[in-house]
Amino acid sequence: MIIPCLKNKNFFPHHTRTDMKYFAKPSLGWLLIGFFFTNAFADTTNVKTQTIVEITKKGEHCENDPNCFNRYHPAIKPIARAKPGDLIVVHTRDALDAKLNINSVAKDVTAIDTNLIHPMTGPIHIEGAKRGDVLAIKLIDINPNEYGYTTLIPGFGFLPDMFPDPYVANWKLNRYEAVSAQLPGVRIPMNGFMGSVGVMPGEEEVEKWLARESQLGAAGGVALPPQPISARPAEICGPNGSHKDKCLRTVPPRENGGNMDVKQMVEGTTLLLPCYIDGCGFFIGDVHYAQGDGEVAGTAIEMGAVVTVSTEIRKGMASLVKQPMFEGGSQIKKLEPDSFHAVVGYPLKKAGEVPPQWAYLDSEKIKPLTNLSNDLTLAARNSMIAMIDWLMATKGLSKEQALVIASVACDLRISNVVDVPNYAVTTICPMEIFGKK
Numbered sequence: 001m002i003i004p005c006l007k008n009k010n011f012f013p014h015h016t017r018t019d020m021k022y023f024a025k026p027s028l029g030w031l032l033i034g035f036f037f038t039n040a041f042a043d044t045t046n047v048k049t050q051t052i053v054e055i056t057k058k059g060e061h062c063e064n065d066p067n068c069f070n071r072y073h074p075a076i077k078p079i080a081r082a083k084p085g086d087l088i089v090v091h092t093r094d095a096l097d098a099k100l101n102i103n104s105v106a107k108d109v110t111a112i113d114t115n116l117i118h119p120m121t122g123p124i125h126i127e128g129a130k131r132g133d134v135l136a137i138k139l140i141d142i143n144p145n146e147y148g149y150t151t152l153i154p155g156f157g158f159l160p161d162m163f164p165d166p167y168v169a170n171w172k173l174n175r176y177e178a179v180s181a182q183l184p185g186v187r188i189p190m191n192g193f194m195g196s197v198g199v200m201p202g203e204e205e206v207e208k209w210l211a212r213e214s215q216l217g218a219a220g221g222v223a224l225p226p227q228p229i230s231a232r233p234a235e236i237c238g239p240n241g242s243h244k245d246k247c248l249r250t251v252p253p254r255e256n257g258g259n260m261d262v263k264q265m266v267e268g269t270t271l272l273l274p275c276y277i278d279g280c281g282f283f284i285g286d287v288h289y290a291q292g293d294g295e296v297a298g299t300a301i302e303m304g305a306v307v308t309v310s311t312e313i314r315k316g317m318a319s320l321v322k323q324p325m326f327e328g329g330s331q332i333k334k335l336e337p338d339s340f341h342a343v344v345g346y347p348l349k350k351a352g353e354v355p356p357q358w359a360y361l362d363s364e365k366i367k368p369l370t371n372l373s374n375d376l377t378l379a380a381r382n383s384m385i386a387m388i389d390w391l392m393a394t395k396g397l398s399k400e401q402a403l404v405i406a407s408v409a410c411d412l413r414i415s416n417v418v419d420v421p422n423y424a425v426t427t428i429c430p431m432e433i434f435g436k437k
Helices: 028-040 203-218 330-335 356-361 376-395 399-409
Strands: 052-055 080-082 087-092 120-126 134-152 167-173 177-180 193-198 270-274 282-288 302-314 325-327 340-345 411-416 424-430
Touching: 052 080, 052 120, 087 120, 087 282, 134 193, 134 282, 134 399, 167 399, 282 302, 340 376, 356 376, 376 399, 376 411, 376 424, 399 424
Parallel strands: 052 087, 080 120
Antiparallel strands: 087 302, 120 282, 134 167, 134 270, 134 302, 167 177, 193 282, 270 325, 340 424, 411 424
């Protein structure tokens, strides 16, 4: 903005030091300058350019909140409507719908009801969207709550056989960094994203996904069947619910998105999801303050948050976008470390050992081998274990502290899938998170 200099004699053509009549009687010049300043400095707070649809939380937990659900089924009705281009502001709950707080201790973890996972806010009907379309969701902003946590839940996570005891790290959060009394000297920068975000499945998808997961469970694999206990909404998915045997759990991500836990889906990126029902049934939950690729403890820095997104409908694109895709620009560069330590892992093991991820296969071939063929999971396991050992040895951390660091800050990266039999996975940990000694 350019403001004319008041000393310019041409701006006040009749004014001199002795010409007091200029001040006694308003002139066109004064009227113009008054109008200029009044409008140049007008407050812009009330100038609106967007339609905002806001969905808030009600009550302390999902069971008290008509805007919350923790199972998937198309019978769950939308609680709000929004048009493409609207700003959708969603208040979300933490992933465990827990009663944890800044003073929580390990024994509090054992009281967590895992049947409550994950409380989602929604569904939201997107006007004009039809089955067969693609919903494009742009993440605009994440405003974190002040408290977050990282838990080790026995039997859960990537290394359950090595971490049988509960543990919790409590985090103080702001938009800049997270700090924890359980990890003194560690500062984790905020790189927030929606851990769970998706659309409702249709009847066809429910039947298909239940069938394949039931088959896997029957073979001894890890599959979570419908569980009415603590399910929301109770009238649809609870013990006496109308669809209690068909409500899908939210733990596994599927073609509809859901619990994907992809850390690169940060502010400014756009997620693409196929629509399975008219209106799509859009939802958000399980927001992460920060996470390493892998989320190896089973939790990241979990938090409630206020999330702002906008949507766009891409008509008829579900024939091409059959699973989650996302796009963006330079945002991804911000996630890379300034300095790092890395460990490379291969699919190697001790003779006689059957790692837990392979136990369900009941294969006599695996047990005596010391080298598996083209196995990324075993390579990732070995890389992560070596990183935990390194953090303990060089940073003076307990193994639980090291696993928390790995889960919220260290990245598992596929390094090669061609160098048979030893596919490689590398764990990369940023070193700038540790205070200078």
